[in-house]
Amino acid sequence: GAMADPRRPGKVARYKPPATETNPALEDPTPDYMNLLGMVFSMCGLMLKLKWCAWIAVYCSFISFANSRSSEDTKQMMSSFMLSISAVVMSYLQNPQPMSPPW
Amino acid sequence: MKNLYIFIVVLFIPWSFSLAKYDEFEDGDDIMEYDDNDFAEFEDVSEDAVTESPQRIITTEDDEEEATVELEGQDENQEDFDDADTQEGDTESEPYDDEEFEGYEEKPDASHSKNKDPITIVNVPAHLQNSWESYYMEILMVTGLLAYIMNYIIGKNKNNRLAHAWFNTHRELLESNFALVGDDGTNKEATSTGKLNQENEHIYNLWCSGRVCCEGMLIQLKFLKRQDLLNVLARMMRPASDQVQIKVTMNDEDMDTYVFAVGTRKALVRLQKEMQDLSEFCSDKPKSGAKYGLPDSLAILSEMGEVTEGMMDAKMIHFLTHYADKIDSVQFSDQFSGPKLMQEEGQLTKLPETKKTLLFTFNVPGSGNTSPKDMESLLPLMSMVIYSIDKAKKFRLNREGKQKADKNRARVEENFLKLTHVQRQEAAQSRREEKKRAEKERIMNEEDPEKQRRLEEAALRREQKKLEKKQMKMKQIKVKAM
Numbered sequence: 001g002a003m004a005d006p007r008r009p010g011k012v013a014r015y016k017p018p019a020t021e022t023n024p025a026l027e028d029p030t031p032d033y034m035n036l037l038g039m040v041f042s043m044c045g046l047m048l049k050l051k052w053c054a055w056i057a058v059y060c061s062f063i064s065f066a067n068s069r070s071s072e073d074t075k076q077m078m079s080s081f082m083l084s085i086s087a088v089v090m091s092y093l094q095n096p097q098p099m100s101p102p103w
Numbered sequence: 104m105k106n107l108y109i110f111i112v113v114l115f116i117p118w119s120f121s122l123a124k125y126d127e128f129e130d131g132d133d134i135m136e137y138d139d140n141d142f143a144e145f146e147d148v149s150e151d152a153v154t155e156s157p158q159r160i161i162t163t164e165d166d167e168e169e170a171t172v173e174l175e176g177q178d179e180n181q182e183d184f185d186d187a188d189t190q191e192g193d194t195e196s197e198p199y200d201d202e203e204f205e206g207y208e209e210k211p212d213a214s215h216s217k218n219k220d221p222i223t224i225v226n227v228p229a230h231l232q233n234s235w236e237s238y239y240m241e242i243l244m245v246t247g248l249l250a251y252i253m254n255y256i257i258g259k260n261k262n263n264r265l266a267h268a269w270f271n272t273h274r275e276l277l278e279s280n281f282a283l284v285g286d287d288g289t290n291k292e293a294t295s296t297g298k299l300n301q302e303n304e305h306i307y308n309l310w311c312s313g314r315v316c317c318e319g320m321l322i323q324l325k326f327l328k329r330q331d332l333l334n335v336l337a338r339m340m341r342p343a344s345d346q347v348q349i350k351v352t353m354n355d356e357d358m359d360t361y362v363f364a365v366g367t368r369k370a371l372v373r374l375q376k377e378m379q380d381l382s383e384f385c386s387d388k389p390k391s392g393a394k395y396g397l398p399d400s401l402a403i404l405s406e407m408g409e410v411t412e413g414m415m416d417a418k419m420i421h422f423l424t425h426y427a428d429k430i431d432s433v434q435f436s437d438q439f440s441g442p443k444l445m446q447e448e449g450q451l452t453k454l455p456e457t458k459k460t461l462l463f464t465f466n467v468p469g470s471g472n473t474s475p476k477d478m479e480s481l482l483p484l485m486s487m488v489i490y491s492i493d494k495a496k497k498f499r500l501n502r503e504g505k506q507k508a509d510k511n512r513a514r515v516e517e518n519f520l521k522l523t524h525v526q527r528q529e530a531a532q533s534r535r536e537e538k539k540r541a542e543k544e545r546i547m548n549e550e551d552p553e554k555q556r557r558l559e560e561a562a563l564r565r566e567q568k569k570l571e572k573k574q575m576k577m578k579q580i581k582v583k584a585m
Contacts, residue, residue, distance in 0.1 A: 015288040
């Protein structure tokens with residue numbers, strides 16, 4: 001037999017995004033860590049003139065971007081990205097020699 | 104005899120000229136040689152080619168005396184000429200440029216110093232070489248970045264395709280059960296968006312609402328992070344699968360009070376540790392479901408036996424046995440408040456809010472290598488969810504069960520209150536002190552001295568009363584004790 005329609009348009013509740021501010025444990029910390037790491041490495045690369053630091057900073061900012069939530073600020077992402085690119089460029093302007101491998 | 108010697112000297116001149124010219128072309132390579140020859144008599148052989156060459160030029164040009172000394176020294180080294188010959192050459196070579204003797208000195212010393220020092224070719228700094236090969240590390244880095252970007256695009260698209268394949272398969276079932284399918288909370292009116300809500304490159308949400316029994320249903324497609332190359336590489340070591348998590352929030356009147364879970368043993372052990380309600384109400388270890396005909400991979404966590412009996416009806420057992428490989432965990436709970444919150448010691452003043460919830464976690468088959476077609480195999484699981492919603496509404500505990508359940512809940516609350524008793528006392532104490540301080544301040548700030556006096560008196564009286572009360576209480580307790 002035909003079942004009654006279970007739908008109840010009158011009883012519709014709106015979607016409420018789960019409050020992640022009260023539950024920081026549920027959030028994925030990767031994009032924030034990578035952002036911070038990227039900034040630390042680009043500062044190292046700029047101050048200590050280490051090319052490999054600058055390159056790692058670029059990688060960190062890419063990883064942070066890939067893992068980021070859509071609600072997150074693009075400004076933060078862009079700023080860390082720009083900082084790492086500038087670290088690489090500055091390292092090469094100061095010392096155009098190619099990077100030497102650690103081995 | 105004299106003619107012969109003049110002839111030899113005359114021969115020497117063009118020969119030294121040619122050598123001098125020859126040397127100028129090979130300046131770069133023979134810097135080391137020059138220096139050794141020059142200072143061979145004065146110092147031990149030194150390796151520093153670069154610093155010595157300017158010194159050398161200065162000394163030979165400025166110091167005539169040294170030039171003659173050198174010539175004489177070099178005379179000693181000569182193998183081809185007698186001493187007499189070179190002495191004649193001495194007097195005649197002085198008027199010539201010192202440059203001429205660059206080559207002249209070099210040749211005999213060359214054979215002398217050949218055995219002492221190997222020729223070292225100075226390295227031209229790599230960035231001055233116009234070749235891309237020296238930048239191989241940089242090229243490697245850029246290639247790595249390009250690979251990462253490529254993987255990002257490919258992974259993002261794959262997740263997107265999987266999500267939409269899932270939605271297309273399930274759309275009909277959802278639309279026939281819920282009035283509102285798809286809502287992101289931003290529209291003014293509650294209309295179905297009919298679309299998934301993309302939270303991330305690997306997480307998609309769908310909110311459905313408008314059905315009997317339940318307030319709403321939140322479906323989360325938690326895909327693997329295919330867009331992150333690091334994650335892809337990590338998964339090569341440790342395989343994982345995409346998950347579909349469904350959370351149904353029940354109306355208060357449509358579900359009785361019980362806590363029940365079924366799933367893989369590993370998942371249940373983890374949930375029992377993490378989830379607030381499972382850890383408090385289900386104290387036993389996960390039990391095997393073989394009694395009901397469930398496969399060995401599944402286990403049961405329950406508040407009391409009656410709940411398990413009630414839950415395990417024929418249709419549910421059918422669902423669980425047929426789709427056991429896709430089921431990670433199923434949790435029905437009236438005390439659901441999510442995972443245990445890690446709070447600091449002194450912050451926990453009241454129980455977390457609970458909601459009557461049904462929580463389902465399914466694993467997408469394929470263990471990472473899923474294709475959009477696999478999404479069809481998840482459709483029966485959604486039917487199970489719908490069935491569970493209706494079942495949860497129908498299932499009611501009998502009188503005995505209800506009593507036990509109420510006792511359990513009271514027990515948990517009491518334990519909680521005991522734990523926080525100290526904190527609550529401290530909180531009350533601090534509140535009282537705050538009040539007193541506020542009053543004192545008010546008295547201080549009172550401009551009118553009359554009013555001040557009166558308020559002070561009132562405060563004093565109140566304090567006296569309090570003290571009396573306390574004394575009375577102490578007396579009473581003492582009497583009781585006796």
